[in-house]
Amino acid sequence: MDDNMTMRLEIARRIYDLDAEVYRVLGSSLGRVFNSDRDMTVRRLANLMGDFTQGHYLRSELALISNMARTIPVKADRSRLMTEYNEILHALDKLPTNFNSLDILDPKMAHLNSLRLNRRFDQGNHLVVCIGRTYGSAGTDIGFALADALKINYYDSEIFTEVLERMEADPKSVQDRVSFAHKQNLNQSLGMDKNRGLKERLREFNRYHGLPTEDALFFNQSGLLCDMAKREDFIIMGRCADAILSNNGIPHISLFINAPFNLRVRRVMDTDGLDKKGAVKLLHQLDRRHRHYYEFYTGRRWGDPANYDLCLNSASYGIDGSVALVRQLIEKSRESAKD
Template sequence: MEYNRETIRALAERIYDLDAEVYRNLGSSLGRVFSEDREKCVREIVHEMEARNQGHVLRSELALISNMARTIKDREAWKKVMTEYDHILKAVSELPTSFAEGDVLNYERAELNTLSLKKRFSKDDHMVICIGRTYGSGGSEIGFTLADELKINYYDVEIFSEVLRRLEAEKDTVHDKGGFPYIRDEENRAKYVGTRQAFARDQKITVGQRMKDFSRYHGLPKKDAVFFNQSKLICDKAKQEDFIVMGRCADVILANNHIPHISIFITAPFEQRVRRVMSVNQQLTEKQVRKMLKTLDRKHINYFRFYTGLEWGKASNYDLLINSASYGIKGSVDLIRRMIESGEV
């Protein structure tokens, strides 16, 4: 299909309409991804599809729509929505700026790789795949694509934050306003990109709010409380559904709670990661990208070690390590699927 401004806008309208249809079938309790004026939202979706550095935003929005769509009880409505979702995702993946693109450096190696996994799931267990990844390796795209192919839910940091926000709202008896907010923090714009006026802005924390947080989190630092809340959420969901979870130390959390899962780590050579990030964020210089990747790697290492006591990215801590530069996005997804299928998971 040839893509131009008109076809991209038409695709954006289909995404908006799909979200509205899911919302109509489920009601207001789960909210909507796109809750603002139609024209404004469509323009924003068009921007996300045209700009490569917006891929993570579009991916999370589509994942949240599909996660909610899979809960539709009416079989005919579910089939209609999921069919449209599949068509939309296929069209999005074919865009020149698609988040599903990836580079393969060694095709011969990709053809030779095979792997089997010893069966570890009982008939009563849900299939949970935990994916850790280095920034710039395409790990998020691999996780998202794999979840779609397996027809299971996908959770990343943005989606977990939204789920926790809604749970907190329920605790505080705050009415669901139906929106899906992103953070508009100038210092973290590369991670939380968004331009809608309804997106949350940072506010000064009052003494009363600090006391409320202290009471809510039982005296724990907020970041620790968030980690423990996420941990409980991950364990609860692992007992309820099949899904893929990105990061969040999920593999260690599940292991400590004796919950079966598959743990995967995705990375790529540093130079390849630099090139990939520069192709997505063309406004950044090579020097800036190198510094950013080193900083992010250091933060991941410290975060993982602090909460697990283990070494992030160390082979012995995972079922499978993938060099995405040897497979690309599709090849990596195929490899993981072969692992699952050969193990009869």
């Protein structure tokens, strides 16, 4: 076994044990993130660390653990477990093939940028940051790193699905509002799944009180998102969150992260193991899909600067620089709220 794999296995064990300890201390009725055999789970986590194409799964699982850990009421326990979480992130960063290392920085542009900030939200509201992004712009990496830097919860589509499913399983939850089909993919959300039979479509029709499945899912997640914004600080990736919160009068900061197409192509070639032709095709498909979903449910133009507080070219700053930039925006907003 090479040294890199040994390091990954050790970190994987720490992740598994952290999840177990968070569950033990919290005694959560929502359950653990990892329920499988320890050795099997550790091996899977170690493999994820070495695969750029699957790194988002590891990121989501880590975020679920940290989100739960931040709810621990005893300060000493919460501090101890969050310290271990942060040390695990630092260990991941040191891996030769860490899952979050490919940057999008364009050094020629980075030195040209400056920032002018205005007041963004009023004092007393929860900090909610909505991030839209194009695939290959490192937007998800930036969102995850920003949540860690701000010490707030992080939700992407996979975590949001998991939260909805867990709430549905919780007898204390409102069943109708959070009904959710687990692992519903984006094609189904856009109504592109042509293979569902008549019986399945009728069953979904009855389940959602006559609404099309994709519409019911959107309304359910919208209601949950608004409830969350009244209870906690968090970062939410996509989900039309900026438009949903705006329509409900809930303060938030909205960002859109993009990068030059050629740099996105290069990054996707590295992260997804595609040749240039395949990367270009994938980006065009995903851009069309994301644009259709966003514009269908919001009536807004996806990526239009008029719809966001800040549109960020991640190639101008890279991942770390983008995180620092947004933190500066938030800190300035908080200072303005005190005036």
